[in-house]
Amino acid sequence: MTADRRVLVTGGSSGLGAALVAAFLERGDRVLIADRQEPLQASAADYLRLDVTSEDDWAAALAWTTEHWGGLDVLVNNAGIASGGRIDVSSMEEWQRVIDINLLGVVRGCRTFVPGFKAQGSGHIVNTASLAGLVHPPGMSSYTAVKAGVVALSETLSYELDADGVLVTAVCPGFFHTNLASSIDSRDAAVGQIAARLIEKSPYTAEQIAAEVMKGIDEKAMVVVPDEAARMAVWAKTHERALYDQEQRSFAARIRAMSEGSEGRA
Incomplete structure (x- = not known):
């Protein structure tokens, strides 16, 4: 088990x-929290303000790790927002925001630190995608599109950087207890309500998901699906496609019914 790594975690x-x-x-690594907000609780980690949409902030993160650590070993591109909405309800502004943060934020991180990883002949990029990057339910087109993009980017870079000794892992959790629901800013209220309920009802905690992610990092896995519910969804899409399609269409009907009910009450 490797310890004393130099680790940057966005979000x-x-x-x-x-x-x-x-x-x-807990492993004994040195950690830099790179986030727009300071940590809610005291931590042994260092902190640097970073907006993943800012080229200047990424340049500052590179400068910080170079000055204080002489480089970086693990880049965790974790920062992201929740989004959702049917294609004719979501605005282009919503699409542009989630692309800029959830996809291009990851791209910027990789572009910033890959040259250093290649120069030192080692490194590990961990990109937080989502189960939505592997299965694509209705009402979430902007989110599924960008998370599928993160999975695709991660797999591409895994092959591209293999000869340089750089590992890449995409993390694809399902719903778990987090504050992600608070970042939903969608014109499609029905989808937002359903997503918030699914997050609230999930039996998984962030700590449980993190423990499984760490195992995946240890195993040098290309894709980590850290919770059983997410693994079952992937299995159903692959092995029980007719049932999977039926469930997704039922989900779409539920969204439609909720929306029409809200409009009727209005």
Whole structure:
């Protein structure tokens, strides 16, 4: 088990990011929390303000790790927002925001630190995607599109950087208890309500997901699906496609009914 790694975690102040920070620290690693918000609780990790949409902030993160650590070993691109909505309800502004943060934020992180990883002949990129990157339910087109993009990017880079000694892992959890629901800013209220309920009802905690992610990192896995419910969904899509399609269409009907009911009450 490798320890004393130099680790940067975007979105590390709360949710899964904070749980991953704690897990790395427990291993004896040095950790930099790179987030727009300072950590909610005191931590042994260092903190640097970073907006993943800002090229200047990424340049500052590179400068910080170079000055204080002489480089980086693990980049965790975890920062992200929730989004959702039917294609004719969501605005283009919503699409542009989630693409800029959830996909291009990851791209910026990789572009910032890959040259250093290649120069030192080692490194590990961990990109937080989602189960939504592997299965694609209705009402979430912007979110599924960008998370599928993160999975695709991660697999591509895994092959591209293999000869340089750089590992890449995509993390694809299902719903778990987190503050992600608070970031939903969608014109499609029905989808937002359903997503919030699924997060609230999930039996999984961020700490449980982080523990499974750490196992995946240890195993050098290309894709980590850390919870049983998510693994079952992937299995159903692959092996029980007719049933899977039926469930997704039923989900779409539920969204439609909720929306029409809200409009009727209005």
